[in-house]
Amino acid sequence: MKSRTANLFRPLASSICAAVMVLGVSATAAAETELPDTMTWTSYDVGSAGYAEASAIADAFGKKYGTRVRIQPSGSAIGRLQPLLSGRADYAFLATETFFAAEGIHDFSTRRWGPQDLRAVAGRPSSFGIFTAADANIESLEDLKGVRFAYVAGNPSVNVKCDAFLAFAGLTRDDVDAIMFPTYANTMSSLARGEADASCTTTTPSHVYELAESPRGIRWLEVPKDNEEGWKRIREVAPFFQPYTETVGAGISEDNPVDILAYRYPVLTVRANMDEKAVYDYIKVLDETFDMYKDATAVMDRWDLKEAGTPAIDVPFHAGAIRYLKEKGIWTEEHQSWNDARTERLNALLEAWPKAMEEGEGKSDEEFAEIWEKHRTEALSSL
Numbered sequence: 001m002k003s004r005t006a007n008l009f010r011p012l013a014s015s016i017c018a019a020v021m022v023l024g025v026s027a028t029a030a031a032e033t034e035l036p037d038t039m040t041w042t043s044y045d046v047g048s049a050g051y052a053e054a055s056a057i058a059d060a061f062g063k064k065y066g067t068r069v070r071i072q073p074s075g076s077a078i079g080r081l082q083p084l085l086s087g088r089a090d091y092a093f094l095a096t097e098t099f100f101a102a103e104g105i106h107d108f109s110t111r112r113w114g115p116q117d118l119r120a121v122a123g124r125p126s127s128f129g130i131f132t133a134a135d136a137n138i139e140s141l142e143d144l145k146g147v148r149f150a151y152v153a154g155n156p157s158v159n160v161k162c163d164a165f166l167a168f169a170g171l172t173r174d175d176v177d178a179i180m181f182p183t184y185a186n187t188m189s190s191l192a193r194g195e196a197d198a199s200c201t202t203t204t205p206s207h208v209y210e211l212a213e214s215p216r217g218i219r220w221l222e223v224p225k226d227n228e229e230g231w232k233r234i235r236e237v238a239p240f241f242q243p244y245t246e247t248v249g250a251g252i253s254e255d256n257p258v259d260i261l262a263y264r265y266p267v268l269t270v271r272a273n274m275d276e277k278a279v280y281d282y283i284k285v286l287d288e289t290f291d292m293y294k295d296a297t298a299v300m301d302r303w304d305l306k307e308a309g310t311p312a313i314d315v316p317f318h319a320g321a322i323r324y325l326k327e328k329g330i331w332t333e334e335h336q337s338w339n340d341a342r343t344e345r346l347n348a349l350l351e352a353w354p355k356a357m358e359e360g361e362g363k364s365d366e367e368f369a370e371i372w373e374k375h376r377t378e379a380l381s382s383l
Helices: 002-031 049-065 077-086 097-103 156-168 184-188 206-213 228-237 276-288 319-327 333-359 365-381
Strands: 038-043 068-073 091-094 118-133 148-152 177-181 198-201 218-220 242-246 258-271
Touching: 038 049, 038 077, 049 068, 049 091, 049 258, 049 276, 077 091, 077 097, 077 258, 097 118, 097 156, 097 333, 118 156, 118 206, 118 242, 118 276, 118 319, 148 156, 148 184, 156 198, 156 228, 156 258, 184 198, 184 206, 206 218, 276 319, 319 333, 333 365
Parallel strands: 038 068, 038 091, 148 177, 148 198
Antiparallel strands: 091 258, 118 198, 118 218, 118 258, 242 258
16 A cells, blocks of 8 residues: 555646646746847947957857847947837947937037936947147146147037046146147147147047157156046046046056056946846846956957956946946945946936926027026036
8 A cells, every 4th residue: 555655646746747847947048148139239339449459359248159249330329229219229339429328518519419318338448538748848737727639520429528638737728729620630740840849648649659659758747646626627627537647558567567546338228117137147247257358459368357356437437337247346335336327326317307398498509408408407416
């Protein structure tokens, strides 16, 4: 009788065991990293650093997961953001337009746009500094008062960074002899031609090497990390900046480093409502494939998440990215405090926009610009 009872229960036990195994497999599958079969990303034009880096990462994703990535390049901020906002692109490798779009300024201050609810996945540090002609005897940011300073006409992405440096020294554009040059290349080469004495850019364009090798020579102006008041003024203009010690560039080396600034370029950007699991999986793959793309360019190793996955950056980090960064032990309480404050700032602007739109109904574009600036200033002052 005992043996017969055991036989009766054996099929049931087998069924339960099989069910548990199926559930276990299902749970494991649910936790597995998943990428879509196809993805669309936007970036700067072909030939840009952003396009080259997006291409290297896309190639790694394809080799590891078989994902086919279409990169949609554009030379304009609108062209890079519009596909993302409309859902035609999944991710965007952006520059400072990420900040401009979230703030509702420059190209994004018109009725058609306003502040955009964006989030960052990651973004590698890219150093940025003020360079001067060595023979101009400009040795500090404070010495810039009254000097010939080269700006790029119609390029707020560069110009706002220059203004942030001036703010560090308690200066504005009105305190320098601001000269507008028609193109970026023309602006950067103006010092070697003797038409200006200072400007700002990254440390590796050919134009700054030309200045370094010219009779004028080159000097990069230091931004002291411990000047709290100066940093407070910088972040009022450009809150995405952070201190950075650069060892690569014209007149810069391991033996001759310079303390300047870093912003993030490219900024790997998504919509705020992007699925959390999708973003988690994306940044996980970005991390897992790092060794496959880190040598693609001279600076690709800066995509290491210990650098690329931390504030400050143009917009708040996405919750999916934060979850992975926490698991990796990268995300700290200080990072979370920064993210909370940055989210509060963005939300204040998003709430201010409908009020400006209502007040500006029927007004001219010029009048609306003033109305939005008033509401924007009030929103930021309330923080």
